[in-house]
Amino acid sequence: MQFRIVKKPEISQKQYIMILLTAIVLALITSGLFILILGLNPFYVYSAMIKGAFGSTYRLEQTVVKAIPLIIVSLGIAIAFKMKFWNIGAEGQIVVGALFASYIALNYGEAPRALLLVAMLGAGFLGGSLWGLIPAFFKARWGTNEVIVTLMMNYIALKWVTYLQYGPWKDSASMGFPKIANFTQNAILPKLLGVHIGWVIALILTAFVFIFMNYSKKGFEIAVLGESSNTARYAGINISRTILFSMLLSGGIAGLAGMIQASAVSNTLSVEISGGVGYTAIITAWLAALKPPWIIVVSVLFAAMVQGSSFVQTAFGISAASALVIQALILFFVLGSDFFTKYKIAFSSELLAHGKETKK
Amino acid sequence: MNTVLVIAFLKAAVIAGTPLLFATLGEIMTERAGNLNLGVEGMMLMGAVMGFQVGYSTSNPLLALIAAALAGGAGALIFAFLTVSLRSNQVVSGLALTIFGTGFAGFVGQGLVGLKLSEKFSAGFLKIKLPLLGDIPALGEIFFNHDILVYIGYLTAIILGLYLYNTRNGLNLRAVGENPAAADAASVRVTRYKYLHILLGGALCGIGGAYLSLVYVPVWQENITAGRGWIAVALVIFSSWNPYKAVFGAFLFGGLDIIGFRLQGTGIVISQYIFAMIPYLVTIIILVVVSFKKDRKNAPPKSLGEPYFREER
Numbered sequence A: 001m002q003f004r005i006v007k008k009p010e011i012s013q014k015q016y017i018m019i020l021l022t023a024i025v026l027a028l029i030t031s032g033l034f035i036l037i038l039g040l041n042p043f044y045v046y047s048a049m050i051k052g053a054f055g056s057t058y059r060l061e062q063t064v065v066k067a068i069p070l071i072i073v074s075l076g077i078a079i080a081f082k083m084k085f086w087n088i089g090a091e092g093q094i095v096v097g098a099l100f101a102s103y104i105a106l107n108y109g110e111a112p113r114a115l116l117l118v119a120m121l122g123a124g125f126l127g128g129s130l131w132g133l134i135p136a137f138f139k140a141r142w143g144t145n146e147v148i149v150t151l152m153m154n155y156i157a158l159k160w161v162t163y164l165q166y167g168p169w170k171d172s173a174s175m176g177f178p179k180i181a182n183f184t185q186n187a188i189l190p191k192l193l194g195v196h197i198g199w200v201i202a203l204i205l206t207a208f209v210f211i212f213m214n215y216s217k218k219g220f221e222i223a224v225l226g227e228s229s230n231t232a233r234y235a236g237i238n239i240s241r242t243i244l245f246s247m248l249l250s251g252g253i254a255g256l257a258g259m260i261q262a263s264a265v266s267n268t269l270s271v272e273i274s275g276g277v278g279y280t281a282i283i284t285a286w287l288a289a290l291k292p293p294w295i296i297v298v299s300v301l302f303a304a305m306v307q308g309s310s311f312v313q314t315a316f317g318i319s320a321a322s323a324l325v326i327q328a329l330i331l332f333f334v335l336g337s338d339f340f341t342k343y344k345i346a347f348s349s350e351l352l353a354h355g356k357e358t359k360k
Numbered sequence B: 001m002n003t004v005l006v007i008a009f010l011k012a013a014v015i016a017g018t019p020l021l022f023a024t025l026g027e028i029m030t031e032r033a034g035n036l037n038l039g040v041e042g043m044m045l046m047g048a049v050m051g052f053q054v055g056y057s058t059s060n061p062l063l064a065l066i067a068a069a070l071a072g073g074a075g076a077l078i079f080a081f082l083t084v085s086l087r088s089n090q091v092v093s094g095l096a097l098t099i100f101g102t103g104f105a106g107f108v109g110q111g112l113v114g115l116k117l118s119e120k121f122s123a124g125f126l127k128i129k130l131p132l133l134g135d136i137p138a139l140g141e142i143f144f145n146h147d148i149l150v151y152i153g154y155l156t157a158i159i160l161g162l163y164l165y166n167t168r169n170g171l172n173l174r175a176v177g178e179n180p181a182a183a184d185a186a187s188v189r190v191t192r193y194k195y196l197h198i199l200l201g202g203a204l205c206g207i208g209g210a211y212l213s214l215v216y217v218p219v220w221q222e223n224i225t226a227g228r229g230w231i232a233v234a235l236v237i238f239s240s241w242n243p244y245k246a247v248f249g250a251f252l253f254g255g256l257d258i259i260g261f262r263l264q265g266t267g268i269v270i271s272q273y274i275f276a277m278i279p280y281l282v283t284i285i286i287l288v289v290v291s292f293k294k295d296r297k298n299a300p301p302k303s304l305g306e307p308y309f310r311e312e313r
Helices: A013-037 A042-054 A057-082 A090-107 A113-142 A146-166 A198-215 A217-227 A229-234 A239-266 A277-287 A292-316 A321-342 A348-353 A355-359 B003-032 B040-058 B061-085 B090-111 B119-125 B139-143 B148-166 B168-178 B180-185 B190-216 B228-238 B243-266 B278-292
Strands: A003-007 A343-347
Touching: A013 A042, A013 A321, A042 A057, A042 A292, A057 A090, A057 A198, A057 A217, A057 A239, A057 A277, A057 A292, A090 A113, A090 A146, A090 A239, A090 A277, A113 A146, A113 A239, A113 B278, A146 B228, A146 B278, A198 A217, A198 A239, A198 A292, A217 A229, A217 A239, A229 A239, A239 A277, A277 A292, A277 A321, A277 B090, A292 A321, A321 A343, A321 B061, A321 B090, B003 B040, B003 B139, B003 B148, B003 B168, B003 B190, B003 B228, B003 B243, B040 B061, B040 B090, B040 B190, B040 B228, B061 B090, B061 B119, B061 B190, B119 B148, B119 B190, B148 B168, B148 B190, B148 B243, B168 B180, B168 B190, B180 B190, B190 B228, B228 B243, B228 B278, B243 B278
Parallel strands: none
Antiparallel strands: A003 A343
């Protein structure tokens, strides 16, 4: 049978959501088969995951704690990706943000709490934006491939923290164990409704990024540049400055997440501070179509998956890496599903009927 | 430093560079077809874990390598289907593949952590000194006294170079990467070329990963590739999509990878963690240098990253 691919007219929001849901269901079925191969009942595993993520107040809180950095970092990534600047360096930006904030926390730990925390947030933003500006500068100046540079910066950031952890910043009170000293009470973010206050910061940032992307001139320029650099040039947009500014924001926001993780979650700086959030956030940002409100939804679901899979790990002995596999499968299917929102496959009989339509 | 130490260091650089060489050659093949597959790290991990799993359970080096190539190829198949057939965004598809590969390796490898391959297996990768070539002073020891995979690496680079620059099919492949519409008009089967070379490229990445788990380490450890897949992506740019230059780049980075460890014994007091930054730092510097001297000969394939859609030409 002959077939060819033809463009679809614009589809409605409802059709779009249907295609998206189909993709997610197919991804879950595929992961289900994967679980089945392991000799487990996928329904048990899935329901255990849901229980593990939402089954008790404690678990729910843990899910929220895991969602907070994901939301914040996804927001940062969305700004860069909107410009088609492939910032794969959020991981490093988180780490350097945490590093800068930790410097303040470790040296001025006795400062008044509010002042200290604000200084740490500022330092976190500064560190992340610095780490984001370096590849942005190379890209703006010489067109250097940002994918690789941002990625290499991740490794450099991690090695740097490792160096500090094993060397100059090693806690002398830890009896030789390579760890950095814990923060003072003043350097730890307070809790609100059972979860550290990072969730409020995440919500504020979501609103900020939403307004910035949709209602500000700079946000508009970023979107235009992402569509086409030629259009941007004709429209008189300063491309270099736009790249630098958006990466300052993108990296800075990731740096804030680093500060929050260091302050509220681990109470110190370590190489595990980010734990892959910088990469997972790429998936969540993309799945949310770079739209801030959706970023919250997708991030909470992904956090639930991570929290749920760590529960499943103890209950069924499945590796926590299973969460990564399921996440990647969902991304594969959603990426693939995009095709069906833009194109359709026309078989030969249909082609004859719509001959005129496809020729134009 | 004396000569013996230098020779030993350069020899070790070749070994450390071999996984990079396979992955770089694989990615060159992929990008020559116009597809930017950022899943190298993922495919290497898939190859590494499947190679180790099969090597551990069968003690058969050949089967292990085949498993690794198939695993890398399977990862590439997902990427090819998404980007060639479904025209998905190549950057995000590649990243998704890396995440998938990392999860897959963590998953399959959870029972393998710390296990060691049998001596019978490792006997398949003993050093073989090549006749004649191996007797050249210094160079013989550095380049021609290695296990068989290192030689296969050299051969792959030469074969890929000859294929790209001296055969009809290689010319077609380059045409597909430069201008798929023109290649299509000249009745080159664009989709077939893309699929085939993406798959073969993935298989090479799988073998590169397997070199780490089967020969270089050879104990299974989580995240065994440690970012080498990404360095390979950068090496493709460094070698300006040329397989011969890739050999040089891979060994250079192999050297950078081990220099910190090697200098430990020589009394130089710089933390090994600072040295561990060097390959990544040098990658950035090289990319920046390459990017400000742009010329046509060293330019990437023109359609790199763009999906090809016949109806839109």
